[in-house]
Amino acid sequence: MPLPTFRVELTENEQITPKVHKLVFKFVEPQHFTYIPGQFVSFILPHEGDKPLKRSYSIANLEQSPENTQYLEIVVAYVEGGKATEFFFNAKLGIEIDITGPFGLLYLPKELPKRVFLVGTGTGVAPYRCMLNQLKNYPDTEFHILFGAQYEEDMFYLDDFKHAAQQDNIFFHRCLSRQDPLPTDCDKGYVQNTLGNLQPNPETDLVYLCGNPNMVDDVFNLLKEKEFGVKQVKREKYVFSKY
Ligand SMILES: Cc1cc2nc3c(=O)[nH]c(=O)nc-3n(C[C@H](O)[C@H](O)[C@H](O)COP(=O)(O)OP(=O)(O)OC[C@H]3O[C@@H](n4cnc5c(N)ncnc54)[C@H](O)[C@@H]3O)c2cc1C
Structure with missing residues (x-):
């Protein structure tokens, strides 16, 4: 067809x-x-x-x-x-x-667990921006949006994410790997560091990964070490085209 x-x-x-x-x-x-x-x-x-x-x-x-x-x-x-x-x-x-x-299958199902991590680098946060209005349909789920970039100037849609994070169950984490000095409301380093600090748990959490294929693979490997299976990690890799 x-x-x-x-x-x-x-x-x-x-x-x-x-x-x-x-x-x-x-x-x-x-x-x-x-x-x-x-x-x-x-x-x-x-x-x-x-x-x-x-x-x-x-x-x-x-x-x-x-x-x-x-x-x-x-x-x-x-x-x-x-x-x-x-x-x-x-x-x-x-x-x-x-x-x-x-x-694509990187969307939110009807039922969600206790915590959901939405992890993206660069333009990989685009699908999470698109989901923002849906998050209010899940009052019992805690959402952590992790936006990774090198510098503060590389970030966008910040007003939308910050506005969403006014809701009690939504948290927005900005992770900057090269910015110096670091703005007070940002984490230093890669999204991996921030995710690790939030202690992801396969019993209670679902993780979404989107963007740069290396980041997606690195975070997935980190989660596998913590006993996450493929069903608890949804991935969208921005792989390059062959033509
Ligand atoms: C499901 C999916 C969703 C996507 N969504 C987005 C999106 O929302 N926003 C977005 O910007 N991109 C997105 N991409 C990537 C996008 O489709 C293109 O691959 C990207 O824009 C590069 O295309 P291009 O024609 O400019 O480069 P090409 O002509 O394909 O590549 C030029 C050269 O650069 C290399 N290259 C290609 N991409 C990169 C890269 N990212 N980093 C380093 N080297 C690279 C190639 O290997 C090649 O040598 C997505 C990809 C997929 C598979």
Whole structure:
């Protein structure tokens, strides 16, 4: 069966950190799109050559309902010499592109355990931003959002995460590996350190990992040492495409 395809039009293209652009699209045909927060879409980009240039991006929308939405927001990190990077960073408003999706299993199930860790580095926090409005549906679960970056200037969507963390059961941890001096409300080092300090426990916790494949593998190995199994760790690796 052919994958559902949607035509979208670029309505915003904003540099939000030295290395990240936020892009917003409106749905043109069909005009509505339904997804589950945590999923991603695949862009079919204009290219030279015979293989389609397909690149995946997490849905970063922040809205009350993911049903019949009319817009799509993504965040794209700069990759040196990257084909999609070159395309998106220079894309002009009004261009139309085809996307397919939604795809992926990195979403919140109906039932959640006592604690959930949402761990992301760089643009890997996009799916967690998308989940923020859902978290209030789980008053008995404690959420820890861990955002890892090198420097404070590399972080984005901070107001959204901080606003969510005003709720008693939501905690937002910023982990900066190279910032010196360190802002008072941040942890020094990698997300791994902060996660370790929170003493993850396979009896009570579920962990989500998203972003850089090395980070996802490192944290997964750390969790395996603590007796976490594959069902207690949901992973989305931002692996590079072959073409
Ligand atoms: C499920 C999924 C969701 C994703 N979601 C996002 C998202 O929300 N935001 C986002 O920015 N990216 C996301 N990605 C990554 C994205 O799909 C592209 O791989 C990325 O934008 C680079 O594409 P490019 O065409 O610019 O680089 P390419 O032309 O594919 O690569 C250029 C060169 O850089 C290398 N390279 C590629 N990516 C990296 C990297 N990250 N670090 C170092 N070297 C690299 C390649 O090996 C190659 O040598 C996701 C990937 C997957 C699989």
